[in-house]
Amino acid sequence: MDLKDKSILVLGATSSIARALAEELAKQGAHVHVAGRNLTEIERIANDLSVRYQQQSTAHSFQAADFKSHETLLNQVESKNGKHGLDGLVVAFGELGDQIEAQSEFEQAKSIIDSNFTGAVSILTHAANHFEKQGHGFIIGIASVAGDRGRQSNYIYGSAKGAFALFLQGLRNRLCKSGVQVITVKPGFVDTKMTYGRQGMFLVASPEAVAQDIVKALKANKQVVYTPWFWQWIMLIIKTIPEPIFMKMKM
Amino acid sequence: MQNQWSAVNSGPLTGWGRYPVVAAKTVRPENWSAVDNYVKNANSDALIARGMGRSYGDASINDNGYTILLERFDRFISFDNNSGDLHLESGVTLDEIINVFALRGWFPAVVPGTKYVTVGGAIAADIHGKNHHRDGSFCNFVKAFTVIVASGERVLCSRQENSDLFWATVGGMGLTGIITDVHMTLKPIESVYVEKTEIKAKNLDAVMSLFDEHEKNYQYSVAWIDCLARGNDLGRSILMLGNSIAKGDERIKHLSNPLSLKEKRQIQVPIDSPDWLLNSFTMGTFNSLFYAKQMSNHHEGIADFESYFFPLDAIGSWNRLYGKRGFIQHQTVFPEETSREALKTLLTMSSENGWGSFLAVLKRFGPQDGWLSFPRPGYTLTLDIAVKDGLFEFLKELESVILNYGGRIYLAKDAFLSAEGFRKMYPRFNDWQKVKAKYDPKNTFSSHLSQRLEIR
Ligand SMILES: Cc1cc2nc3c(=O)[nH]c(=O)nc-3n(C[C@H](O)[C@H](O)[C@H](O)COP(=O)(O)OP(=O)(O)OC[C@H]3O[C@@H](n4cnc5c(N)ncnc54)[C@H](O)[C@@H]3O)c2cc1C
Ligand SMILES: NC(=O)c1ccc[n+]([C@@H]2O[C@H](COP(=O)([O-])OP(=O)(O)OC[C@H]3O[C@@H](n4cnc5c(N)ncnc54)[C@H](OP(=O)(O)O)[C@@H]3O)[C@@H](O)[C@H]2O)c1
Numbered sequence: 001m002d003l004k005d006k007s008i009l010v011l012g013a014t015s016s017i018a019r020a021l022a023e024e025l026a027k028q029g030a031h032v033h034v035a036g037r038n039l040t041e042i043e044r045i046a047n048d049l050s051v052r053y054q055q056q057s058t059a060h061s062f063q064a065a066d067f068k069s070h071e072t073l074l075n076q077v078e079s080k081n082g083k084h085g086l087d088g089l090v091v092a093f094g095e096l097g098d099q100i101e102a103q104s105e106f107e108q109a110k111s112i113i114d115s116n117f118t119g120a121v122s123i124l125t126h127a128a129n130h131f132e133k134q135g136h137g138f139i140i141g142i143a144s145v146a147g148d149r150g151r152q153s154n155y156i157y158g159s160a161k162g163a164f165a166l167f168l169q170g171l172r173n174r175l176c177k178s179g180v181q182v183i184t185v186k187p188g189f190v191d192t193k194m195t196y197g198r199q200g201m202f203l204v205a206s207p208e209a210v211a212q213d214i215v216k217a218l219k220a221n222k223q224v225v226y227t228p229w230f231w232q233w234i235m236l237i238i239k240t241i242p243e244p245i246f247m248k249m250k251m
Numbered sequence: 252m253q254n255q256w257s258a259v260n261s262g263p264l265t266g267w268g269r270y271p272v273v274a275a276k277t278v279r280p281e282n283w284s285a286v287d288n289y290v291k292n293a294n295s296d297a298l299i300a301r302g303m304g305r306s307y308g309d310a311s312i313n314d315n316g317y318t319i320l321l322e323r324f325d326r327f328i329s330f331d332n333n334s335g336d337l338h339l340e341s342g343v344t345l346d347e348i349i350n351v352f353a354l355r356g357w358f359p360a361v362v363p364g365t366k367y368v369t370v371g372g373a374i375a376a377d378i379h380g381k382n383h384h385r386d387g388s389f390c391n392f393v394k395a396f397t398v399i400v401a402s403g404e405r406v407l408c409s410r411q412e413n414s415d416l417f418w419a420t421v422g423g424m425g426l427t428g429i430i431t432d433v434h435m436t437l438k439p440i441e442s443v444y445v446e447k448t449e450i451k452a453k454n455l456d457a458v459m460s461l462f463d464e465h466e467k468n469y470q471y472s473v474a475w476i477d478c479l480a481r482g483n484d485l486g487r488s489i490l491m492l493g494n495s496i497a498k499g500d501e502r503i504k505h506l507s508n509p510l511s512l513k514e515k516r517q518i519q520v521p522i523d524s525p526d527w528l529l530n531s532f533t534m535g536t537f538n539s540l541f542y543a544k545q546m547s548n549h550h551e552g553i554a555d556f557e558s559y560f561f562p563l564d565a566i567g568s569w570n571r572l573y574g575k576r577g578f579i580q581h582q583t584v585f586p587e588e589t590s591r592e593a594l595k596t597l598l599t600m601s602s603e604n605g606w607g608s609f610l611a612v613l614k615r616f617g618p619q620d621g622w623l624s625f626p627r628p629g630y631t632l633t634l635d636i637a638v639k640d641g642l643f644e645f646l647k648e649l650e651s652v653i654l655n656y657g658g659r660i661y662l663a664k665d666a667f668l669s670a671e672g673f674r675k676m677y678p679r680f681n682d683w684q685k686v687k688a689k690y691d692p693k694n695t696f697s698s699h700l701s702q703r704l705e706i707r
Binding site: 051 | 258259260261277278279280281282283284323326327328329330340351
């Protein structure tokens with residue numbers, strides 16, 4: 001896929017992965033617009049992209065759980081963009097949350113699920129219809145290796161990411177005939193504010209390396225991408241551990 | 252809600268010289284409201300900002316509270332292509348500025364020996380480059396910046412507005428607060444090439460007269476001194492002069508784009524190497540320059556900005572070349588009147604006691620504003636010294652000699668200076684202290700360096 005002059009909206013752009021991805025896309029000549037829940041920071045990111053890539057990057061407010069606002073946001077970006085419309089959407093928002101708290105407070109569990117799954121379903125419902133009607137476009141969804149198998153240490157987050165991956169899979173199946181590409185990204189550990197200072201991190205990748213993998217996958221028309229690549233094999237091993245054994249493991 | 256200090260990385264932390272090592276608690280915020288919260292909720296914890304950690308000693312480490320990494324605040328805010336005015340965040344590195352703006356014909360007006368420093372670190376140490384004799388320090392090209400002070404308030408300061416905070420923060424080693432945004436000016440360039448002239452000098456007197464004779468005709472000047480030379484050869488050196496090359500110049504006509512710096516591959520140094528490796532590397536370079544062209548004392552050539560300004564950046568983590576115990580870099584400046592005698596004494600002391608530093612760097616500064624800024628008119632000498640037994644005593648002795656000559660030690664490279672020595676070397680510390688008391692009465696911003704120097 002040629003990214004030149006494609007107009008792309010990145011949701012959750014304050015994430016380091018998302019920012020690196022926005023830069024990688026802009027380097028390829030795409031017009032990148034950014035949205036997130038902290039508008040002050042989002043505006044800084046938009047300005048940065050404008051200065052670096054000499055383009056007009058716009059900033060928008062986006063709250064995953066404010067479902068009603070999602071359609072308006074897409075319309076706004078499209079109309080601000082004039083004839084460029086919208087060619088691609090990146091769903092990068094997500095929240096690790098507090099697993100321990102979520103085990104006793106449903107509100108916490110719900111917030112994690114909304115930030116990783118329901119919010120994504122809501123915005124993608126509108127985006128998918130738009131791309132389908134338009135007959136082209138792409139969707140990049142950042143899921144996680146944590147969604148490949150449930151573990152006691154993060155199964156609320158993991159199940160929301162797993163559900164998101166399944167949703168993307170179904171969407172891909174539906175949109176394939178309309179020429180719309182749907183990519184599921186499954187990062188391993190990445191050096192972002194989600195992981196900084198946490199115990200038990202290993203093989204931590206840089207946001208830049210992950211962003212490069214994603215753009216490579218986009219250009220090569222891939223469907224599912226583990227990044228860095230070796231996580232595919234790590235997860236394969238983890239998935240093949242029989243449940244009676246896995247159940248007793250400390251993970 | 253996550254606790255304020257939940258994402259803390261605990262572990263050993265050092266400056267570039269890998270000495271001293273402290274047990275640090277480090278945070279890496281990615282949005283400014285997180286930084287505001289750290290400052291507002293610091294209570295009795297000391298805080299210190301850290302950019303790329305390229306200061307050699309203990310300026311950006313802190314074992315008494317938290318070290319705040321600013322590397323993720325690396326966003327440009329605006330740029331005016333007509334004036335070169337650049338508004339940006341303090342965590343942007345000179346490397347990034349060069350990547351984005353060199354091709355558009357703009358370059359940082361002052362660069363140190365590495366491009367991997369942040370704008371915040373460059374202001375806090377008020378860094379100097381090979382053009383100091385002409386252009387002064389980094390802050391001569393900084394118009395204004397915003398500082399988060401201990402109250403949590405953000406104060407915009409410049410030479411006109413809140414000028415006390417401006418002058419206390421320039422060279423203030425992060426001790427007045429955290430610099431967030433900066434207004435600076437880039438300088439226009441026509442190419443990324445320098446014409447360089449190298450002149451051999453048989454000893455210190457010779458190189459000093461060469462500085463006198465040539466400096467005014469060149470934008471850049473610095474000399475490499477062979478520290479092993481003694482007696483009549485003491486101060487044997489090569490003076491390296493340079494001027495930028497204009498775009499139509501014959502020598503770069505064949506280039507498709509005179510503003511393009513080709514990406515170079517870095518060689519990484521993966522493990523701690525024996526000490527002799529760096530010494531033989533730099534010595535080899537020196538000797539090949541000094542002896543290769545025995546016939547001519549004068550050598551001319553061209554070099555691109557990268558290899559000219561940042562030769563060591565071609566080797567990643569070259570600080571490991573100094574072996575496990577680390578090393579210190581020691582930079583002093585002396586008044587014009589005492590420079591000659593002082594340099595002779597220092598060179599003799601370091602070579603006689605086998606502390607070499609096989610190579611030293613000599614440069615002459617011009618005038619400089621800034622209360623704690625290091626530069627002042629006179630000669631500045633930089634020595635690399637490996638950490639080994641007896642170093643502390645040697646540096647004590649050196650300090651008293653330096654004080655006798657009215658010299659001053661550069662804080663961005665220091666790990667040993669005493670509290671009394673510091674006060675004698677920086678006469679405007681009294682003015683500085685008043686501003687510190689005004690904006691940071693509880694001494695929230697504090698580092699291993701400020702604790703050692705009893706700055707509060
Ligand atoms: C190879 C090499 C060559 C060098 N050559 C030169 C040279 O030629 N001339 C020269 O002057 N220096 C030189 N230096 C020193 C270097 O330029 C300074 O130490 C500079 O301050 C490093 O910037 P940094 O971003 O790494 O800051 P750090 O080392 O992380 O911090 C340095 C100081 O700045 C403060 N600081 C950092 N960011 C902020 C902020 N946002 N707000 C407030 N305070 C902040 C820190 O608290 C600390 O006190 C060299 C260093 C190396 C490694
Ligand atoms: N880091 C890893 O190891 C890793 C591994 C696998 C997958 N991932 C996924 O990668 C994506 C990016 O994460 P990251 O690692 O870069 O961490 P991050 O910086 O925490 O990024 C998360 C992003 O989502 C936004 N967000 C969270 N909840 C939101 C909500 N309710 N509404 C709107 N925006 C919301 C955040 O906004 P604020 O900045 O305003 O908080 C931020 O932009 C996430 O989907 C994450 O799950 C990360």
